[in-house]
Amino acid sequence: MAPSPDSILKDESTKNLRSLLKVIILLTIAGAAIASRLFSVIRFESIIHEFDPWFNFRASKYLVKNGLYSFWDWFDDRTWHPLGRVTGGTLYPGLMVTSGIIYHILRFLTFPVDIRNICVLLAPAFSGLTAFATYLFTKEMKDESAGLLAAAFIGIAPGYISRSVAGSYDNEAIAIFLLMFTFYLWIKALKLGSAFWGALCALFYFYMVAAWGGYVFITNMIPLHAFLLILMGRYSPRLYVSYTTWYALGTLASMQIPFVGFIPIRSSEHMAALGVFGLLQIVGAVEFIRAQVPSRQFQILLRTFLVIAFALSAAALVGLTVSGTIAPWSGRFYSLWDTGYAKIHIPIIASVSEHQPTAWPAFFFDLNMLIWLFPAGIYMFFRDLADEHVFVIVYGVMASYFAGVMVRLMLTLTPVVCVAAAVALSTILDVYTSMETPKAPPPEADEEKKKKKKRASLLTSARDAFGGIYANGSKVTVVVAITAYLFYFVQHCTWVTSNAYSSPSVVLASRMPDGSQHIIDDYREAYYWLRKNTPEDAKIMSWWDYGYQIGGMADRTTLVDNNTWNNTHIATVGKAMSSREEISYPILRKHDVDYVLIIFGGLLGYSGDDINKFLWMIRIAEGIWPDEVKERDFFTSRGEYKVDHEASETMKNSLMYKMSYYNYNSLFGGGPAQDRVRGARLPAQGPTLDTIEEAFTSENWIVRIYKVKDLDKLGRDHAAANAFNAGKAKRKARKPRVKGAKKLRVL
């Protein structure tokens, strides 16, 4: 080829070829994104994972079966047993409605796909869209090549895969796509100053509000960006047009979601957006008047006016918050700022493992080489600081902080890391691959020309100083090194996805000594037992973690579930679990509990069992009844949490302990029972149960279900009745009965 490759790439006639290439690359990325999320479906089966998705799945089934209107007004009497849950008004309907629409479209196209398969495969499908949205977003930041890199990164980055594997039918599955797309539309609106893009941004913001509670991130990100632009003196009419259009439409739209309601004007999380909206009005007015009157004095007056107005509105905000008109920060968000807050005041937030701070290895594990390209990318954005680059910088800083505070928020960090890393890498590649092109012209002249042209740029000037960079060897070395890193990145991502993030927590997989896979399916065994062998309206009490799964798989009424909206009710369950039988039994009776379900991992060494969660139950119960449940009582005298013979009396007599270890001794043929999770040797005498009886224990003893006994027919309390049946204290028991009879005879 006679002309240099660069000119070929820039040629008008090859435009079609390039767009074809782009389409192919994007399709391949989408294919890779989808394919790498299917590990669990291929290995196990097409099933919903985890806990929360089971509720979403159940709600989707309801929506598909009963239509949108009854879904909107759905009062669910099969959760939170005595209370029920106004489901239509307490969920983000975006996910269910999306899959419902897909379901109906597919049926319309005569592909009758089961709703379960749509739910399972929704997240992989949307990850392809996320890659596309990231491409668009990064294209606005730099150019298309960086966009393609970013799309490839986010397609397979484990930080995002972890929440979007097939079967993980959670809000985040579509939320990250919406996040990126809303941000893209915002950048587009800001760049063009177009009300149309602003309105589109508001519409997708509305969709995001309907989909995920993390929309608060957007409502604070965009105002922060706008505010910084004002501070930097980058106010322009474009900013006014895009921001105010977004805010006016987006806020009104977000209030249509029943769960959100009036929050956007009543709570502190949304006040930043309102404040910046007001500020922009003032700034806009000042700019307008200033253009009319070019008087220096007048400008100063105006500026003072601006400052006073800003101070006044800030004071008004504080005043309204203090007086209670505007709700203060909710606990969930407040704990992001005051990281010790949740542990002290709201144990239920702190009890979730995803709400813990992130350790360093998690960053490298989830993002591999992107994490060290991320700061470089941010630096690149600083170098030529356009309006949209400010956004990525702010987003990067805020998201890094949040991801550092909470493991779960790694998810919002991943997109910006991918964008920044892609920009950094593509800048490097721009420099080192475009050097391939000027092979033909003499390097001397070219160098001189470049030196003059690109004085300002730091990297170029450094390169010119050394001068030897035109050698093919160094170019090839750098490019090869980067390619190697990219290959390694793909390998790492695949490995992490395959090994860490593709296990469906409902079935536990283990390996036999010969390498074959052994599936432990106790959960479903027990849930299906409940489904088949208990009355339709039986009430199941379990810790809230399993509420959704029981509702979804066993189809029975639960007392508490993963939607932790009523802390007292959860504390009631915690109290029932952590008290003596005599105290628990009335609680169980009062709540119509028929079965109690617990998870016990002692036999298999499954560490996420209820004894390990027991301390949280105690803490949550203690928050409500500090006199009756005391955490201190469950520790040994040396302050240890033990289950063996050293365990405290309160511990041994708690319902949870008894239920976990009931009959456990019988497995060990007379020898001392061994708890593989705690590594403890249990006391020879196992606990006895009076008020409940064992109904079902799964194959590996992971799920144990107990039936709550009816009241004794003879009106005795259960302990006495049991003692009577066991033949103990026969005489003692007889005496009062005789006495009673005597009394009767006398009367």
Next chain:
Amino acid sequence: MPPKKATSTSAAAAAAGTTSTFTPKKPSTKPSKNPVAMAYTRYIEDTPQRTKLLDAFLGFLVVVGVLQFVYCVIAGNYPFNAFLSGFSATVGQFVLTVSLRMQTNLANKGAFGEVSPERAFADFVFGSLILHFFCVHFIN
């Protein structure tokens, strides 16, 4: 870009609250002409007819918004969603109209390179339609 440069000092200084350090050169001599009157005459002379029409509409929206707000303060906000949808209809329409005014303003030609006045009007219609849909939906 030129508008950025023109606005940078004022907005930055104002928003950052650094005005206190920025002392006027001649504090004693106030501008002799009344700036409001000057602005008024300039406005009457320079503004095109269509923009004046928009301004009249803006004034009308402000009046309607203020009336609603006053009524809400006096009579209470019982159907809060009704108040909100009515009020945000005026606010949203105001903002959209101001956007249209900015986009069609000749002085802002540089800022809106790609948005022609016709396009701006189409955007305005699009935004207003969405706004009204949500308002009608929200008023219940």
